[in-house]
Amino acid sequence: MNAQERILARIREALTVPAPMPGSHGHGHDQGRVEVPAPVFAFQGRPVHVARAWLPPGGTTPEEQLTRFSAASAELKTDFRCVASEAEAHQQLRGIADSEGWKRVASHHSALTDAATTALGRPTLFTDGGYVPDDLEACEAGITTCDVLVAQTGSLVVNSRTSGGRALSVLPPHHVVLARRDQLVCDLTAAFQRLEELHGRNWPSMISLVTGPSRTGDIERILVLGAHGPKKLTVLMW
Amino acid sequence: MSNAAQQFLEAAGTITRNLRHRGLIQTALRKYEVARDRKKSAFNDWSSARQSAAETKWDAINHLDTYLTEFTSKIEARGTKVHWCPTGPEARDTIRGIIRDAKAKCVVKSKAMTAEEIHLNEALEKDGFEVVESDLGEYIVQLRKEPPYHIVFPAMHLTRDEISDLFERELGSAPTREPEELTMIARRALRRKYIQADVGITGANFAIAETGMVSITENEGNARLTAALPRVMITLLGIEKVLPKMEDLALFLPLLATAGAGQTVTGYNTLYGGPRQPGESDGPVEWHVVLLDNRRTELLADPEQRDALHCIRCGACLNVCPIFRNVGGHTYGTTYSGPVGSVITPHLRGLQDWKHLSNASSLCGACTEACPVKIDLHHHLLQNRRNAVGETPSWIERLAWRAHAFAVNTPALYQFGQEVARIVEPLRQRLQGTPLDPVKTWTSTRDLPPVAPESFKEWWRNRR
Structure with a gap:
């Protein structure tokens, strides 16, 4: 018997005795007689569809969702800018680049990022098809698209296939995300549904839910941004 | 009395008189409590969310064989190598073998309690590999040659001055009282390591059966970098980490972050489904997932305490425990401290040697109340006491x-x-x-x- 079979056999043997459902408070005064009560939420199918209603809300209308995303961003110290048009987004991007003095940026090819990097007009490292890590590390910003944004949590989702790989959104000190209004969804449940629609048939090797710039509280529980990942996260949405 | 019990008593006797330590812990945990309560109140119904999470985990653990098989077959289909390891030494040897085959010199590691459990770093260092902890808190305790103090906040027992002194001594940096400057010193020291390292080792928070993915929760981005730049990636996870479906994360990510750190969700929650896939620009060419039993199946075989395997390692029970708050994390002498550590350590390392932890409890039930997956912790402490007496009546x-x-x-x-x-x-x-x-x-x-x-x-x- 190999290790896999050994572990599985032990698991199956252990599971021949049923265990009580949590919340039922059967604390074993009658040893050997374990009742399995029905779940408190006798869910049909999956409990998470029920649980969704109990989580922090994400807003029902697009306006409400935008307000929530904006409020969450402010708390997370994400620089969120909702602008009127793509042209205005490019203008904002140029403004940030000038004020921070970006010499070299990194990005990947897509309709949104190509237009933005062209408008920005600075030397750009494109990560598609491979790159040298030291070169990416030397860039002042990483400009990417995203799959979906989440009003409930102020998060956005990048992946390794269509957002320029695993490192682009986390190695440069400033991560800039370009997004469209219709990419904003209510909550995490909706976000996972959107991801399933986008990638369900062929998942990228990495999908990351990014919530604010990199942070740590490891020293006296005092918040510091930019622990290992980006110190700044900017979301430009139109 | 066992050696471990003797050490526990002595360490507890010393540290409870240490007012500086007490002040530090109380301050840190008060900050945590304020943040946690604020985030809890954002839930429409916190207690129902907990119940739902408990039932989802019950489903996962009570069908562990099915979900584990589904998880491994899905993840293997995308080019990942899965290693099943019944014991700690077997997991250690497996990982040493992978690193040796990769002809690696430098290994960068993100936070993994399972690695602490099997004493991975010591084993790798004995083999001559350089292992660098990349999580800031873990990096600090590694420089101090100490185990983590807390499963979520590894360096919560240290002041900024102690950390500054440590960095000055070990890294030659200038002294500073600014947490931001200290963090940047570590950032600069570790940046090169990500790029130089040949192997990256991570832990995992959840294993999704439905899609064959591993979910890693963090705030700093160090796990993201560990999983992006090195050529070979190794992920060590306990077999109890499975969740049936990807959308279960919509519940578990906020629950873990709220209970664990007082956040809505943590900074990065990343799903990994394989090594670099065709058409992708980076990522490891090899990915090894090491599944660790290490007596988890013993706990599984005890229906009374099986729900202890529902634990998502958020640390909430430690933070509210009056014993933990007085004796601190190192006193336990275990990988997992606090109430959940007192419950599971006797199963993982022997009841007679570790039964004293179940007696070091006021049975106030604060842990059970805090647990986001509703593990019946304080009753399990009682059951451990009963079992310990039943085993060897004097x-x-x-x-x-x-x-x-x-x-x-x-x-x-x-x-x-x-x-x-x-x-x-x-x-x-x-x-x-x-x-x-x-x-x-x-x-x-x-x-x-x-x-x-x-x-x-x-x-x-x-x-x-």
Whole structure:
């Protein structure tokens, strides 16, 4: 018997005795007689569809969702800018680049990022098809698209296939995300549904839910941004 | 008394008198409590969300064989190598073999309690590999050659001054009192390591059966970098980490972050489904997932305490535990401290050696109340006590209780005992606490009330 079979056999043997459902408070005064009560939420199918209603809300209308995303961003110290048009987004991007003095940026090819990097007009490292890590590390910003944004949590989702790989959104000190209004969804449940629609048939090797710039509280529980990942996260949405 | 129990008592005796330590822990945990309560109140219904999470985990653990098989077959289909390891040493040897085959020199690691559990770093360092912890807190305790103090906040027992001194000594940096500057020192020191490292080791928070993915929760981005730049990636996870479906994360990510750190969700929650896929620009070419049993199946075989495997390692029970708050994380001498550590350590490392942890509890139930997956922690502590006594009843104790039962069931004998007690009372009072006191260990820290001059029965008789 190999290790896999050994572990599985032990698991199956252990599971021949049923265990009580949590919340039922059967604390074993009658040893050997374990009742399995029905779940408190006798869910049909999956409990998470029920649980969704109990989580922090994400807003029902697009306006409400935008307000929530904006409020969450402010708390997370994400620089969120909702602008009127793509042209205005490019203008904002140029403004940030000038004020921070970006010499070299990194990005990947897509309709949104190509237009933005062209408008920005600075030397750009494109990560598609491979790159040298030291070169990416030397860039002042990483400009990417995203799959979906989440009003409930102020998060956005990048992946390794269509957002320029695993490192682009986390190695440069400033991560800039370009997004469209219709990419904003209510909550995490909706976000996972959107991801399933986008990638369900062929998942990228990495999908990351990014919530604010990199942070740590490891020293006296005092918040510091930019622990290992980006110190700044900017979301430009139109 | 076991060695571990002796050490626990000594360490607890010392540290509870350390006011500086106490102040530091109280401040840190008060900040946590404020943040956690604020985030809890953002939930529409926190307690129902917990119940739902508990039921999802119950489903996962009570069908563990099915979900594990589904998880591994899905993840293998995308080019990941899965290693099943029944014991800690087997997992260690597997990982050493992978690193040796990769001809690696430098290994960068993100936080993994399972790696602490199997003492991975010591083993790799003995082999001559450089292993760098990349989580800031873990990096600090690694430089101090110490185990993590807390499963979520590894360096919460240190002040900024101590960390500054440490960095000055170990890294040659200039002293500073700014947490931001200290963080940047670590950032600069570790940046090169991500790029140089040949192998990256991570832990995992959840294993999704439905899609064959591993979910890693963090705030700093160090796990993201560990999983992005090195050529070979190794992920070590306990077999109990499975969740049936990807959308279960919509519940578990906020629950973990709220209970664990007082955040809505943490900074990065990343799903990994394979090594670099065709058409992707980076990522490891090899990915090894190491599944660790290490006596988790023993816990699984105990239906009474099986729900302890529902634990998502958020640390909430540690943060609210009056014992943890007084004795601190290192006193336990275990990988997992606090209430959940006291519950599971006897299963993982032997009941008789670790039963003292279940006695070091006020049974207040704060842990059970705090647990986001509703593990019945304080009752499990009681069950451990019962099981420990049931396993090895001491003959002296058994004899003493039998004699006691006989005496209290025989009125004449009981009466006689009372008379004798009253006569020897003045002598007993004089002896109490002196070396001649036979129960000195008990009476040195407790009062023994004097024997009453008359019993209730006598008082009643005289009254009539």
